[in-house]
Amino acid sequence: MNPITPYRWPAPGTQPEHLHSPYLSSIKRSPTRPLVRVPHTLSEITGPCFEPQLVSSAAHDLTRQHKGEPLGERIIVGGRVLDENSHPLASTVVEIWQANAAGRYLHEVDQHKAPLDPNFTGCGQAITDSEGRYRFVTIRPGEYPWRNHYNAWRPAHIHFSLFGPAFATRLVTQMYFPGDPLIPFDPIFNSTANENSRSRLISIFDWESTLPEHALGYRFDIVLRGREATPMEEPKK
Amino acid sequence: MSLQATPSQTVGPYFRIGLQWLHCDNLAPDGVVGERVVVQGRVLDGDGVPVPDAVLEIWQANSYGKYAHPEDQQDKPFDPGFRGYGRVPVNRNGGFRFATIKPGPVPGPEGREQAPHLVISIFMRGLLKRLVTRMYFPGDARNASDPILNLVEPQRRATLVTSPSADGSGLLEWNVVLQGVNETVFFDIGL
Numbered sequence: 001m002n003p004i005t006p007y008r009w010p011a012p013g014t015q016p017e018h019l020h021s022p023y024l025s026s027i028k029r030s031p032t033r034p035l036v037r038v039p040h041t042l043s044e045i046t047g048p049c050f051e052p053q054l055v056s057s058a059a060h061d062l063t064r065q066h067k068g069e070p071l072g073e074r075i076i077v078g079g080r081v082l083d084e085n086s087h088p089l090a091s092t093v094v095e096i097w098q099a100n101a102a103g104r105y106l107h108e109v110d111q112h113k114a115p116l117d118p119n120f121t122g123c124g125q126a127i128t129d130s131e132g133r134y135r136f137v138t139i140r141p142g143e144y145p146w147r148n149h150y151n152a153w154r155p156a157h158i159h160f161s162l163f164g165p166a167f168a169t170r171l172v173t174q175m176y177f178p179g180d181p182l183i184p185f186d187p188i189f190n191s192t193a194n195e196n197s198r199s200r201l202i203s204i205f206d207w208e209s210t211l212p213e214h215a216l217g218y219r220f221d222i223v224l225r226g227r228e229a230t231p232m233e234e235p236k237k
Numbered sequence: 238m239s240l241q242a243t244p245s246q247t248v249g250p251y252f253r254i255g256l257q258w259l260h261c262d263n264l265a266p267d268g269v270v271g272e273r274v275v276v277q278g279r280v281l282d283g284d285g286v287p288v289p290d291a292v293l294e295i296w297q298a299n300s301y302g303k304y305a306h307p308e309d310q311q312d313k314p315f316d317p318g319f320r321g322y323g324r325v326p327v328n329r330n331g332g333f334r335f336a337t338i339k340p341g342p343v344p345g346p347e348g349r350e351q352a353p354h355l356v357i358s359i360f361m362r363g364l365l366k367r368l369v370t371r372m373y374f375p376g377d378a379r380n381a382s383d384p385i386l387n388l389v390e391p392q393r394r395a396t397l398v399t400s401p402s403a404d405g406s407g408l409l410e411w412n413v414v415l416q417g418v419n420e421t422v423f424f425d426i427g428l
Contacts, residue, residue: 010427026363029283029362029363031421032417036389037388037424041344042344043343043351044426048305049306084239085240097252097254099251107250109251159248159255161255165308172360173246188247189246191244197242197243197244224242224243
């Protein structure tokens, strides 16, 4: 067996802790005992692999899953998936889900009094290309109230889920929109102490992907953990 | 070293919308080699209340102890029908059940063998980042020398080992207890 090259541990404050008491749901669901630190073994540096055919080429367009077009502002969300060593991560699955333009999820638990949209489910999948790029077409999700505290509102956001190359790189996160006035008040956004790190969660308005007379573009680059030591070979271009 | 990793955020309560297309509670379709096992259990919060909105993800080697991943260079057979991946949401009562095969042993630190195990991620509303744990098999003599189990204080190791169901059905039972006396051991893998 080759020796294991572990993935890097995060610098303090650059990822949330499990317990973040302003986010009330974390209080009864966070472990109270210290986690047991383990070295990365073959079990952690490997992870599920999915063949590109698993993701249909239409799955990236959330505006074409029904007879009609969903209500709301059509947007394009894209970017690159990289590791901390700036290597693009090719052929990795990206899953998203979101509320509709009125701030309502197509889920029985969501009882917010805002209309469902018969033309919007709110989920999509993509697989990154050889340069780590992905792209979705969707609508801008609405903000919505939640019960965390008095007059609590979630900023507009899209949920992202990525596997990366290993069990150790699996990431679920949320993407926010630039200029959203709710962001500074959101305990979930604020759960990461380091300001530079959490600013990674805010997408950037992007002229390059904006399509004339069609849709605004937002760029959201996602960085997964990198290896402790840079591999010897150059990343594939 | 140049970029800083994107922070984790909770899956929230509505993850099923985005994750159900890859649900998989039968990891070992017909034809996969190995001893079949069915695991069931519940996820319980700090008040002992079942968590109705959690999802487990499973990663494991095949029955020969080989992972379906290019970095597993061991000279062991592939099992073409076996990906080693599972994604299992809990039901309204916090219960889950999945079917798989018992994996073979895989190498561990310093050339020591690891006992057969599954690595498991747990996501739910309230968890800003996933929890990571492991599931081992009851009565396997190799558990005693497993290098990861041996990092855990002895009285807590039982939380990582499934128990044969008391009803004699052959099911394996394994609960995820988030807090309290029987709190499951969760691992720091650097998240």
